[in-house]
Amino acid sequence: MCLGIPGRIVKITDSDRKLAMVDVSGVQREVNVACVIEDDEDVQSCIGDWVLVHVGFAMSRIDEAEAAATLQVLNDLGEVQEELAAMQASGSA
Amino acid sequence: MKYVDEFRDPEKAKYLLTEIRALVDKLQAGRDRPLQIMEVCGGHTHAIFRYGIETMLPDEIELVHGPGCPVCVLPMGRVDDCVTLAEIPNVIFTTFGDAMRVPGSKKSLLQAKSEGADVRMVYSPLDALQLAKDNPGKEVVFFGLGFETTMPSTAMTVLQAEAEGIENFSLFCNHITIIPTVKAILDSPELQLDGFLGPGHVSMVIGNASYNFIAEQYGKPLVVAGFEPLDVLHAVWMVLKQIDEGRSEVENQYARVVPDEGNMVALNAIGRVYELREFFEWRGLGSIDHSGVRIREEYARFDAERKFAIQSIKIADPKSCQCGEVLKGVIKPWECKVFGGACTPETPLGALMVSSEGACAAYYQYGDVEKIHDLRAAIGADDAHAGETQAAEAS
Numbered sequence: 340m341c342l343g344i345p346g347r348i349v350k351i352t353d354s355d356r357k358l359a360m361v362d363v364s365g366v367q368r369e370v371n372v373a374c375v376i377e378d379d380e381d382v383q384s385c386i387g388d389w390v391l392v393h394v395g396f397a398m399s400r401i402d403e404a405e406a407a408a409t410l411q412v413l414n415d416l417g418e419v420q421e422e423l424a425a426m427q428a429s430g431s432a
Numbered sequence: 433m434k435y436v437d438e439f440r441d442p443e444k445a446k447y448l449l450t451e452i453r454a455l456v457d458k459l460q461a462g463r464d465r466p467l468q469i470m471e472v473c474g475g476h477t478h479a480i481f482r483y484g485i486e487t488m489l490p491d492e493i494e495l496v497h498g499p500g501c502p503v504c505v506l507p508m509g510r511v512d513d514c515v516t517l518a519e520i521p522n523v524i525f526t527t528f529g530d531a532m533r534v535p536g537s538k539k540s541l542l543q544a545k546s547e548g549a550d551v552r553m554v555y556s557p558l559d560a561l562q563l564a565k566d567n568p569g570k571e572v573v574f575f576g577l578g579f580e581t582t583m584p585s586t587a588m589t590v591l592q593a594e595a596e597g598i599e600n601f602s603l604f605c606n607h608i609t610i611i612p613t614v615k616a617i618l619d620s621p622e623l624q625l626d627g628f629l630g631p632g633h634v635s636m637v638i639g640n641a642s643y644n645f646i647a648e649q650y651g652k653p654l655v656v657a658g659f660e661p662l663d664v665l666h667a668v669w670m671v672l673k674q675i676d677e678g679r680s681e682v683e684n685q686y687a688r689v690v691p692d693e694g695n696m697v698a699l700n701a702i703g704r705v706y707e708l709r710e711f712f713e714w715r716g717l718g719s720i721d722h723s724g725v726r727i728r729e730e731y732a733r734f735d736a737e738r739k740f741a742i743q744s745i746k747i748a749d750p751k752s753c754q755c756g757e758v759l760k761g762v763i764k765p766w767e768c769k770v771f772g773g774a775c776t777p778e779t780p781l782g783a784l785m786v787s788s789e790g791a792c793a794a795y796y797q798y799g800d801v802e803k804i805h806d807l808r809a810a811i812g813a814d815d816a817h818a819g820e821t822q823a824a825e826a827s
C-alpha cells in the first residue's frame with residue numbers, strides 16, 4: 340500500500356480534473372496527476388515524464404539528474420576502492 | 433522499470449558493504465552494544481527482508497523495525513468498527529487489500545465478507561468513488577488508512593466527491609501522522625537508537641524539514657531513504673558516516689523522488705480536509721497525542737464516522753501479543769512467545785503478522801528459519817509455547 344511504483348505519463352485524459360494515462364510496466368491506468376503539476380503549468384507538459392504512482396495518484400516526478408548523481412556517488416566509491424586495492428597490491432609487491 | 437535495475441546492481445552493493453564494514457570496525461572500537469538503526473517505514477522493513485539486507489550487513493548493526501506499517505498498528509477496536517460498517521445492509525465497504533486479514537476482536541473483514549458482507553478490495557480510493565457513482569442506491573464507504581503517503585489520495589478523493597456532488601460516498605478515516613509517532617518512540621525510555629532511516633514516501637509529501645527536531649533536539653542522524661537494495665545500503669552507510677563524523681543531520685538519499693520541500697498540492701489537500709485528533713489509539717503502542725487526523729466539520733457529510741454514528745470502543749490487545757515491544761524494538765519478533773506457533777501469517781494473532789510490511793510476517797517469510805529456531809530454543813521460547821498450546825488444547 341505504501342510502496343509506490345514508477346510509471347510514465349503517456350497521455351492526458353481529462354485536463355480539467357488532471358487525469359492522465361500512465362504506463363506502468365506495460366499496464367495502463369488512469370491516474371490523478373494533480374500533485375505533480377504546478378498551478379501555472381500546462382497539464383500537457385508532463386507527458387513523457389516518469390512519476391511515482393501511489394494508489395492511483397502520481398505523487399512525485401522522478402528526477403533523472405538526482406538519480407544520476409546518487410549513482411555517481413556509488414560509482415566513485417567503487418573507483419576509490421579499486422584504486423586503494425591497486426595501491427596496496429603494488430605496495431606489497 | 434525506471435531506476436530499478438540501476439539500484440539493484442550487486443557490484444555497487446559490494447562497494448557499499450566494504451565501506452560499511454570499515455566504518456563499523458572503527459565505530460565499534462570501545463562500544464559494548466550493537467549500532468541500532470531504526471527504519472521507521474514498513475516499506476523499508478519489507479525491502480530489508482525481501483532482499484536479505486540484514487544478512488548482508490555486519491552483525492554489529494542491528495536494524496530495528498519501527499512502527500511504520502499502518503496496517504500493523506491499527507487497533508482491534510477500529511477493525512471492529514470496519515466490520516460494523518461493512519455489515520450495515522446497504523453498504524459497500526471498500527478497502528486496500530492489506531487490511532482484509534487484520535484480526536478484530538471477533539472477526540476480520542475477510543471473515544465478514546465470507547459471511548455475506550459486501551466488502552471489496554480496491555486499488556485506489558478513486559475506484560471507491562467510481563463505485564459510488566455506479567451504485568447510486570448504495571452507500572459506499574472507503575477505509576482510509578496510512579500515513580501521509582496515502583493521506584493526499586483520500587483527501588483529494590473527498591474533494592472530488594464534493595466537486596461532483598456525490599452524496600453516497602464516505603470515508604472511514606484512520607490516517608495517522610508520522611512525526612508524533614517518532615517523537616513518542618524517541619521519548620520511550622527503553623530505547624537506545626543510534627540513528628534512523630527516514631520514510632521515503634512520507635517525506636515526499638511532508639518534506640525533510642519536518643525531521644529537523646530529531647537531529648537537533650535528540651541528536652540522532654536521520655537519512656531519508658529509497659526502497660531498492662542500494663538505497664537502503666547507501667542510507668545505512670550515510671547514517672554511519674554521520675555517527676563517525678560526530679554529526680546529526682537530516683540527509684536525503686532519495687533525492688530522485690523526495691524534494692526537500694515536500695509536495696505543496698498534497699499538503700494543501702490534507703490541510704483542507706483533515707484536522708488533528710487530540711489523540712489516537714495504536715495497536716501495541718497505546719494512545720499517542722495528536723497522532724491521527726479526522727475529517728473537518730466542513731466535510732462531515734463524507735465522514736463515515738459521523739454518517740453512521742460509529743462509537744469506537746477500545747479493545748485491549750490479546751495478552752499473549754507482544755507486538756508493542758516488537759514495534760519499539762525492545763524485543764525481536766522471534767522472541768515473542770507465540771511467534772510461528774499460535775501466530776502465523778495464516779492465522780495472525782497480532783497485526784505485525786498480517787502485512788508483509790509487518791516485522792513478524794517479514795521474519796516469518798524471509799527469515800533464516802533454522803537460525804530463528806536456534807535462537808528461540810536458546811531463550812526457551814518454544815517450550816513456553818508448547819506449554820501454551822497444550823493448555824489451549826486441554827481447555
Ligand code: SF4
Nearest residue numbers: 755768775782785792
Ligand atoms: S508474533 Fe504475533 S503476537 Fe507476537 S509480536 Fe508478532 S504479530 Fe504480535
